[in-house]
Amino acid sequence: MELVNNKYLLNGGIDPLELCREYGTPLYVYDAAVMERQYRRITAAFSYPKLRIHYACKALSNLTVMRLFKKWGAGLDCVSIQEVQLGLMAGFQPDDILYTPNFAGADEFDEAVKLGVKINIDAIPMLENWGLHHKNVPVCLRINPHLMAGGHENISVGHIDSKFGISIHQLPHVLRVVESQGLRVEGLHMHTGSDILDVDIFLRGADILFEAARKFPELQYIDLGSGFKVPYKPDDIETDVEELGEKLSARFETFCREYGRDLTLMFEPGKFLVSESGYLFARCTLVKQTTSTVFIGLDTGFNHLIRPMFYGSYHKIVNVTEPTFKPRIYTVVGNICETDTFGIDRRIAEAVEGDIIGFYNAGAYGWMMASNYNSRPRPAEVLLYNGKAHLIRRRETVEDLVGTQIQIKM
Ligand SMILES: Cc1ncc(COP(=O)(O)O)c(C=O)c1O
Structure with a gap:
C-alpha cells in the first residue's frame, strides 16, 4: 500500500477505505x-x-x-x-x-x-x-x-x-x-x-x-x-x-x-511468501489521552493480530483515512481486556474516532493465529487478484461462535 497523491492506495489503485466500507472492519486484505x-x-x-x-x-x-x-x-x-x-x-x-x-x-x-x-x-x-x-x-x-x-x-x-x-x-x-x-x-x-x-x-x-x-x-x-x-x-x-x-x-x-x-x-x-502481501485494517474507536500517553484504540486486538504481543513483532501502522495530518506520537492498542499493545510511541498522522488504521506485514500468521477471545468474531478476508477485490472469507458472527456448542437442559 502506497501513498499516491496523499491517499493510500492498494495495488491496482484499489482504495482500502472503500473495502472497509464494503466489508466492514477489522478486515484482512491480501494482494x-x-x-x-x-x-x-x-x-x-x-x-x-x-x-x-x-x-x-x-x-x-x-x-x-x-x-x-x-x-x-x-x-x-x-x-x-x-x-x-x-x-x-x-x-x-x-x-x-x-x-x-x-x-x-x-x-x-x-x-x-x-x-x-x-x-x-x-x-x-x-x-x-x-x-x-x-x-x-x-x-x-x-x-x-x-x-x-x-x-x-x-x-x-x-x-x-x-x-x-x-x-x-x-x-x-x-x-x-x-x-x-x-x-x-x-x-x-x-x-x-x-x-x-x-x-x-x-x-x-x-x-x-x-x-x-x-x-x-x-x-x-x-x-x-x-x-x-x-x-x-x-x-x-x-x-x-x-x-x-x-x-x-x-x-x-x-x-x-x-x-x-x-x-x-x-x-x-x-x-517470505505472504507476509508483505497482507494488511489488517481496523477502525479507531477512541483516542484517549492519559497523563502520560495518547492512545489510539481500535475495534480489533490481539485476538485478531497476536504477533506483537506474542513475540514482539513490528508492524508499520498508518492512518489510512487522514495520511496528511500532522503526525503525533501514539501508543496503538486493541480492545481486549488485557494488555493489548500493537505499537508504542509511533509517529502516526493525527487520528480521530472513525479513522481507518492500517497494519502492514499482516499476511503471515495474522488471521491464522486469530482467536475468538473475548467472544469476538474473527475478521473477513479479501484477496486482490487480477485488479479486483474478492471476498475469500466472510466475517464471523455470534452464530458462528455458538455453532459448535451444545446446550444442555437445566
Ligand atoms: C517446519 C516449518 N517449516 C516452515 C515454516 C515457515 O517459516 P517462515 O514463516 O518463517 O517462513 C515453519 C514455521 O514455523 C515451520 O515450523
Missing part, C-alpha cells in the same frame, strides 16, 4: 500480486534446476491462497493433518505435500499414510515404531542441527533445548533403527527458526545436512526449511535470498556430485 512476486523471486534466486518451493500454509491457509500457490507451481508444507486435508481440498497432489508435524500421535501419521503424502518424522520413538506398521512407506527425517537461529526465542527452533527434530548427535541411533527395520529414508529436513538474518546460518545448516546425507543412500530430496526474514520497516534487514540462492546452488551441486545423484533441493517458506 496476490505480491505473493506471486515473492514466489517468483525465490525460485529465480536459485540456479540449481531441481528446486522445489513448498508453501508453508500455516502462515495463511485460506483455500484460495493455497490454490494460487498451486497454480504457480509450488508444493505444500503442512504441520497438521487438517492442513493436509485443506491442501488436498485445494487441489494439491499428495506427493506435492510434505507433512511435518510435531508431537502428532500415531493416529495422525496413519491418516497421513492413508492420504499418501510425504512424511517427515521428527522423533526417534516414532521412527522406532515405523517399521511395525508402515515399513514400506518411505520417510523424511527432520534433523535438529543445533543452530541458534531466529528473531525471537519463540521462533527459534533449532537450538539444543528445542523440542523439534532429531538431534544430529543421535544420528548413530537413527542409523541403527533405519538399518534394523529396513526403513527407506528418502529425505532429510531441517528448519531452525523464523526471521533468520544471516545467510551463513542456512549454509552452516546445509553443511550439517550434507554430511548426514552421506549415510543415507536412497535420498530423493533435502529440505532446508525456512526462516527467511522479511523487512518490517524501511531499511530493515531481510534475508538476502539472491545471495543465498547463488551460494547454496553452487554448494548443492558440489554435494550432489559427491553424493552421486541430483537430489531435489526444497525450501518451505511461509512468511
Whole structure:
C-alpha cells in the first residue's frame, strides 16, 4: 500500500477505505500480486534446476491462497493433518505435500499414510515404531542441527533445548533403527527458526545436512526449511535470498556430485511468501489521552493480530483515512481486556474516532493465529487478484461462535 497523491492506495489503485466500507472492519486484505512476486523471486534466486518451493500454509491457509500457490507451481508444507486435508481440498497432489508435524500421535501419521503424502518424522520413538506398521512407506527425517537461529526465542527452533527434530548427535541411533527395520529414508529436513538474518546460518545448516546425507543412500530430496526474514520497516534487514540462492546452488551441486545423484533441493517458506502481501485494517474507536500517553484504540486486538504481543513483532501502522495530518506520537492498542499493545510511541498522522488504521506485514500468521477471545468474531478476508477485490472469507458472527456448542437442559 502506497501513498499516491496523499491517499493510500492498494495495488491496482484499489482504495482500502472503500473495502472497509464494503466489508466492514477489522478486515484482512491480501494482494496476490505480491505473493506471486515473492514466489517468483525465490525460485529465480536459485540456479540449481531441481528446486522445489513448498508453501508453508500455516502462515495463511485460506483455500484460495493455497490454490494460487498451486497454480504457480509450488508444493505444500503442512504441520497438521487438517492442513493436509485443506491442501488436498485445494487441489494439491499428495506427493506435492510434505507433512511435518510435531508431537502428532500415531493416529495422525496413519491418516497421513492413508492420504499418501510425504512424511517427515521428527522423533526417534516414532521412527522406532515405523517399521511395525508402515515399513514400506518411505520417510523424511527432520534433523535438529543445533543452530541458534531466529528473531525471537519463540521462533527459534533449532537450538539444543528445542523440542523439534532429531538431534544430529543421535544420528548413530537413527542409523541403527533405519538399518534394523529396513526403513527407506528418502529425505532429510531441517528448519531452525523464523526471521533468520544471516545467510551463513542456512549454509552452516546445509553443511550439517550434507554430511548426514552421506549415510543415507536412497535420498530423493533435502529440505532446508525456512526462516527467511522479511523487512518490517524501511531499511530493515531481510534475508538476502539472491545471495543465498547463488551460494547454496553452487554448494548443492558440489554435494550432489559427491553424493552421486541430483537430489531435489526444497525450501518451505511461509512468511517470505505472504507476509508483505497482507494488511489488517481496523477502525479507531477512541483516542484517549492519559497523563502520560495518547492512545489510539481500535475495534480489533490481539485476538485478531497476536504477533506483537506474542513475540514482539513490528508492524508499520498508518492512518489510512487522514495520511496528511500532522503526525503525533501514539501508543496503538486493541480492545481486549488485557494488555493489548500493537505499537508504542509511533509517529502516526493525527487520528480521530472513525479513522481507518492500517497494519502492514499482516499476511503471515495474522488471521491464522486469530482467536475468538473475548467472544469476538474473527475478521473477513479479501484477496486482490487480477485488479479486483474478492471476498475469500466472510466475517464471523455470534452464530458462528455458538455453532459448535451444545446446550444442555437445566
Ligand atoms: C517446519 C516449518 N517449516 C516452515 C515454516 C515457515 O517459516 P517462515 O514463516 O518463517 O517462513 C515453519 C514455521 O514455523 C515451520 O515450523
